[in-house]
Amino acid sequence: MNKIIDYTPDIISRNIKKVRNGLIEIKRYSDSGIRYLVWSWFYIVLFYWIWNLIDPKQGLYYILEWTWNAKNVEAHLINLLSDPNNPGYLKGGGVLNDLYVTMRQEKIEAWLWLSVPLWLFLLTGFPKWRPLRIDTERRLVYFWLWGQFYITRYPKNGYPLNVLHPRMHRPSLRWETHGALVLRIPHESKAGKWTEVDLGIHWPACENQ
Numbered sequence: 001m002n003k004i005i006d007y008t009p010d011i012i013s014r015n016i017k018k019v020r021n022g023l024i025e026i027k028r029y030s031d032s033g034i035r036y037l038v039w040s041w042f043y044i045v046l047f048y049w050i051w052n053l054i055d056p057k058q059g060l061y062y063i064l065e066w067t068w069n070a071k072n073v074e075a076h077l078i079n080l081l082s083d084p085n086n087p088g089y090l091k092g093g094g095v096l097n098d099l100y101v102t103m104r105q106e107k108i109e110a111w112l113w114l115s116v117p118l119w120l121f122l123l124t125g126f127p128k129w130r131p132l133r134i135d136t137e138r139r140l141v142y143f144w145l146w147g148q149f150y151i152t153r154y155p156k157n158g159y160p161l162n163v164l165h166p167r168m169h170r171p172s173l174r175w176e177t178h179g180a181l182v183l184r185i186p187h188e189s190k191a192g193k194w195t196e197v198d199l200g201i202h203w204p205a206c207e208n209q
Contacts, residue, residue, distance in 0.1 A: 028131060030180075039124055042123075063110050065110070078099065139156060139160075141160075141183070141185060142185070143185070143197060148195075149188040150187055152185050180198040182196050182198050183197050
């Protein structure tokens with residue numbers, strides 16, 4: 001269970017952006033959560049890959065060795081598997097050319113395995129989800145989701161959240177105070193269609209997040 005961290009004004013200000021007078025943006029809770037998950041897996045995979053790169057006893061070492069020591073690995077396999085009494089063939093009766101095909105596949109797979117941390121790192125920089133915007137001058141609440149526009153207007157007099165049907169989302173692995181505020185917003189033109197948008201500050205790993 002994560003330790004409770006006080007949400008300071010500085011942490012909150014990094015998640016709520018003033019676009020102009022009367023218009024603010026609030027970051028999506030899910031967006032921060034996905035990045036938190038990806039960063040966690042990135043560090044886990046990076047540690048495991050480095051461990052396998054420097055320790056020949058690890059199972060992944062042999063696979064990754066094809067990326068930096070391919071010539072020596074090829075020579076070792078050819079010398080080990082070739083039939084000295086029958087050039088061009090293997091000891092098991094196969095053709096040497098088949099071994100070359102297998103080794104080319106091993107090289108490709110090795111580079112794919114080695115690129116896993118890179119792909120995870122790129123995912124951390126994936127374009128952020130559209131934030132929710134609140135226009136206090138026109139009393140509008142709106143945002144984009146998968147090419148669809150959702151918007152609603154709250155009354156001039158009264159409690160604005162009443163039209164947004166707010167509820168709290170409690171994460172299963174975090175404290176309730178680290179949950180999200182979920183609002184329901186109708187589609188711009190399709191009657192009866194609405195979606196829920198989760199807002200809030202995903203549990204920060206440190207005060208500077």
